[in-house]
Ligand SMILES: Cc1ncc(C[n+]2csc(CCOP(=O)(O)OP(=O)(O)O)c2C)c(N)n1
């Protein structure tokens with residue numbers, strides 16, 4: 327039986343000796359590489375937290391003590407050590423283990439939101455709550471990455487935590503120097519300064535080498551070392567904030583981390599434990615990966631580590647390539663990313679125009695308002711961000727960009743159902759929130775050709791902001807229009823005025839297939855794709871007036887009485903026919919594959935056809951009231 331097979335919970339780790347712990351770390355590392363290569367997931371971040379997580383669960387008593395993970399993508403080892411090893415064969419699969427902490431899975435889990443920079447706020451609140459409930463003996467431990475530490479929320483929380491010297495929050499900075507790419511900004515430079523002070527490096531090596539022979543003394547020295555570093559490595563920032571600072575500690579040295587955590591646990595106030603780790607540690611391909619592919623990998627060949635089956639160009643790559651072409655023609659076009667240069671397709675642009683790309687760290691609020699500043703300076707900023715993370719900068723979009731009519735272009739990748747990453751990663755809210763922004767234009771391209779077209783139109787707009795949204799994954803073949811109606815692409819037309827099906831963005835193929843099925847049943851169906859869905863074009867309104875039922879379908883949350891803001895606008899414009907919007911039900915969606923989730927949401931072609939059919943039938947049934955607006 328392997329050591330790992332004997333671990334069913336944190337108690338089992340506490341009884342292991344130093345030699346066994348090293349063996350356990352090796353087994354976990356091999357387990358992670360084997361499992362995550364097969365399923366896909368956050369291999370790099372989790373290889374970096376093996377020893378750190380072992381030490382955390384040896385020092386603290388989860389779940390009474392709360393161990394919190396920022397973003398949560400690096401909590402696989404936490405899951406393994408809290409009895410969920412068997413679940414990794416179905417990691418991130420429908421009905422299987424979530425890729426993030428999940429309260430339904432374990433009492434050891436707390437934060438399910440995978441948006442970064444939140445953990446210190448949770449910790450501050452938990453510590454306050456424990457104190458008020460007379461449970462101040464419960465430790466609150468917040469693990470935050472160097473990347474997440476560049477997010478504004480983290481500093482709002484630090485301001486509060488550091489203002490309460492008796493607030494027993496242990497802040498573990500998991501510093502691997504990278505978000506996806508190397509972490510940017512002055513804070514990153516500062517942290518690098520802490521970890522690269524040469525005196526401290528030499529001392530670190532000496533103490534590890536010399537004192538390995540006498541482990542007992544090893545722990546004792548770590549307390550001394552914590553004092554020594556005051557002379558060896560400056561750590562003003564945290565100390566100046568009133569936070570005790572321990573470190574930097576070798577985050578792959580279980581004994582060292584344990585010693586620092588035990589010291590921190592005894593402080594009784596806010597304390598930073600600065601752990602130095604390496605993303606991908608122990609897996610050469612990940613450690614050598616300069617293109618942050620191993621941050622989040624797809625299912626890969628276990629033998630070679632190569633990703634399995636690439637399925638053609640992605641939406642992201644189409645956007646990135648077109649932006650480079652535009653950038654060559656328009657020197658005023660600049661790009662802004664929130665620590666996701668490659669994932670949002672901006673790497674090529676940065677390569678060709680290094681002075682015209684700004685990585686602001688995981689700081690979407692700053693990304694948006696600094697883009698407003700860029701626009702006010704006469705530039706044309708393109709803010710590339712995952713749809714779900716735009717929520718973090720919505721106030722800035724509304725009040726700093728739109729209120730000032732700044733010509734900022736928002737490119738929202740991962741719009742709609744993404745799937746693998748669970749509830750907080752689906753880009754299912756953007757059309758709902760963008761629909762209420764005065765003066766904002768919104769486009770939802772259906773394929774690569776219309777994405778390129780929409781991007782070129784957007785960067786040409788001078789009197790206000792635009793947003794373009796598209797889903798995760800392969801873009802697939804272009805879907806050419808079969809006709810045009812007053813500037814609107816017609817994707818399908820059969821004789822008759824029964825249904826106008828307004829397809830939004832990547833739902834085009836679904837809408838077209840649903841229309842084909844309904845046409846076979848003798849219904850007259852026209853499918854159109856407006857491309858730009860906000861503002862609603864007068865041509866679309868006029869066209870809609872000619873049909874007995876108007877249906878919209880979008881890969882976005884259903885809102886309001888008509889199911890979508892587009893449907894609402896058509897109705898409000900006086901379209902006489904009943905109008906129904908089909909979209910994602912108002913609930914948080916569990917992880918799974920995009921296709922599975924769309925099926926669960928009733929957004930397959932057969933679902934759409936069935937819903938439309940029932941509405942038409944209801945309308946035709948004698949004595950049945952006229953079609954109700956969508957009331958599902
Ligand atoms: C608000 C927000 N923006 C962007 C992301 C995408 N994202 C996920 S992990 C990550 C990098 C996190 O870096 P760090 O905190 O240092 O953790 P590491 O991966 O290095 O362990 C980013 C940008 C996110 N999860 N949340």
Ligand SMILES: CC(=O)[C@@H](O)[C@H](O)COP(=O)(O)O
Nearest residue numbers: 397399440622669740747798
């Ligand atoms: C944790 C996080 O937010 C990202 O790492 C995300 O998981 C990446 O998603 P994609 O794999 O769709 O780029």
Ligand SMILES: [Mg+2]
Nearest residue numbers: 471472473504
């Ligand atoms: Mg990091």
